[in-house]
Amino acid sequence: MLRNLISAAAVAATALVALPQAGAQQYPSRPITVVVPFAAGGPTDTVARSVADAMTKAMPGANIVVENAAGAGGTIGVGKVARANPDGYTLLVFHIGMATAPALYRKLQYDPLKDFEYVGLINDVPMTLLVKNGFPAKSVKEMVAYVKQHPDKVTLANAGIGSASHLCGLLFQSAIGQELVTVPYKGTAPALADLMGGQVDILCDQTTNTTPQIKAGKVTALAVTSPARLESLPDLPTMAESGYPGFDVSIWHGMYAPKGTPKPVLDKLVATLQQALKDPGLNKRFAELGAQTASSQRATPDGLRKHLAAEIDRWSPVIKKAGVYAD
Numbered sequence: 001m002l003r004n005l006i007s008a009a010a011v012a013a014t015a016l017v018a019l020p021q022a023g024a025q026q027y028p029s030r031p032i033t034v035v036v037p038f039a040a041g042g043p044t045d046t047v048a049r050s051v052a053d054a055m056t057k058a059m060p061g062a063n064i065v066v067e068n069a070a071g072a073g074g075t076i077g078v079g080k081v082a083r084a085n086p087d088g089y090t091l092l093v094f095h096i097g098m099a100t101a102p103a104l105y106r107k108l109q110y111d112p113l114k115d116f117e118y119v120g121l122i123n124d125v126p127m128t129l130l131v132k133n134g135f136p137a138k139s140v141k142e143m144v145a146y147v148k149q150h151p152d153k154v155t156l157a158n159a160g161i162g163s164a165s166h167l168c169g170l171l172f173q174s175a176i177g178q179e180l181v182t183v184p185y186k187g188t189a190p191a192l193a194d195l196m197g198g199q200v201d202i203l204c205d206q207t208t209n210t211t212p213q214i215k216a217g218k219v220t221a222l223a224v225t226s227p228a229r230l231e232s233l234p235d236l237p238t239m240a241e242s243g244y245p246g247f248d249v250s251i252w253h254g255m256y257a258p259k260g261t262p263k264p265v266l267d268k269l270v271a272t273l274q275q276a277l278k279d280p281g282l283n284k285r286f287a288e289l290g291a292q293t294a295s296s297q298r299a300t301p302d303g304l305r306k307h308l309a310a311e312i313d314r315w316s317p318v319i320k321k322a323g324v325y326a327d
């Protein structure tokens, strides 16, 4: 009897130990959801969908789908992933907002440095400063002169507090010493649509969203926010060339999983992301949209965690100095 009990307990213990491993071997056995905390069709969505496709190709049996959970500058979707079951079936793709939200939100529902596992950095993406076609300015200098003459008439779109467009807009307003009337959206896909429709005047957004519209002449680009001009938009001057040296906003995207995701599952995701980032189709698409794919050293849990921590340290004082908060 005692022997039977002991061997039953031993079998149960072995099963318990073996479970996560077996789970990892079978992983994924159902669709994986990548949450994008902004509207569909925007820059974060574009990056997430491109990576999800390349990862689906790289992981036999995988089906990776994207879900948009937009609102509050991305913080709603991020909170959803922080609270999700840590089983590898809910992931997050988010940008620099992961680093800026702690300084911007008084009541954040998650801690970016405690509530997540890190899969890896995906890419770096510069931003472009745009005005609607027909806006009476063909350069940053002319635009600033106009804005200063008509401060109540000119509107600046963004994707909510903590979004990349909000951050870029904040830096721009502080650089020119002029506050603008801002119009928040659930992502820069709807913001860009309104800029093309002439309902708002100015938008600063990632090249992954704006490049096709700039090339099609549907919006007027005035400058790029990276220190050097881009190969994908060679005629566009930098903000430094336009009279604002040191204006450098580069957005980066990373992939996260909820804290407690089993290590074997995480290892599988890291290897798959690394492979996906070598996909020639993905790299061609990123290059066309002005994005720079992360190196294999940065596309790692450690690469993302270190970059996130450094970006929190870099942006928190800037945001605090700007004195912008949200509840």
Ligand code: ASP
Pocket (backbone or CB within 6 Å): 038, 039, 042, 043, 044, 045, 097, 158, 159, 162, 163, 164, 165, 166, 186, 187, 188, 189, 205, 206
């Ligand atoms: N580009 C947006 C932002 O301002 C996010 C998005 O719509 O993907 O953060």
